[in-house]
Amino acid sequence: MFSKHQFCVIAYLAAAIPATSALGCYSRGPTWDQVNVQRGNKGFPVIAKEICGTGGGAGDYPANYEVEGCLAGGDVHANYKIKNNLNAYSALDYSKCIDSVLTEMFACSHGSEQNHVGFFFYLDPNDGGKWYFPQDSKRSKTDHF
Numbered sequence: 001m002f003s004k005h006q007f008c009v010i011a012y013l014a015a016a017i018p019a020t021s022a023l024g025c026y027s028r029g030p031t032w033d034q035v036n037v038q039r040g041n042k043g044f045p046v047i048a049k050e051i052c053g054t055g056g057g058a059g060d061y062p063a064n065y066e067v068e069g070c071l072a073g074g075d076v077h078a079n080y081k082i083k084n085n086l087n088a089y090s091a092l093d094y095s096k097c098i099d100s101v102l103t104e105m106f107a108c109s110h111g112s113e114q115n116h117v118g119f120f121f122y123l124d125p126n127d128g129g130k131w132y133f134p135q136d137s138k139r140s141k142t143d144h145f
Helices: 004-019 032-038 044-054 094-107
Strands: 059-061 065-073 076-084 090-092 112-116 119-127 139-141
Touching: 032 044, 032 065, 032 076, 032 119, 044 065, 044 076, 044 094, 059 065, 076 090, 090 094, 094 112, 094 119
Parallel strands: none
Antiparallel strands: 059 090, 065 076, 065 139, 076 119, 112 119
16 A cells, blocks of 8 residues: 555645645644644644754755655644745754744644745644654755645
């Protein structure tokens, strides 16, 4: 059937289809509250730290460089992608990454696509907690989004 990686990629692409024409909040699907509960009720700041810290979100980005990952937990998971929107090298400061992720988590309970501080943020809770990107794919350069 599908490998764990293939399923997460398929889920990511399917979730992105409704919002490709405009940036903003998603209107359906699992919520950040559900992700938080399934990950032990540690709070949104802990999830943001996982995305920006251990998930590799904060750091140095050449032009068009992106980081992607998937946080698993219980019956839900959260896909994320952070991309340098600038046509030049840029660093995403840890505190700016945290602020951007938290802004989206509190403003868009079902996930979102938004631009913050020169970076594109895709943050999307989804059903199914067993799927994840392998650790080595969290920081990979791609030429397109």
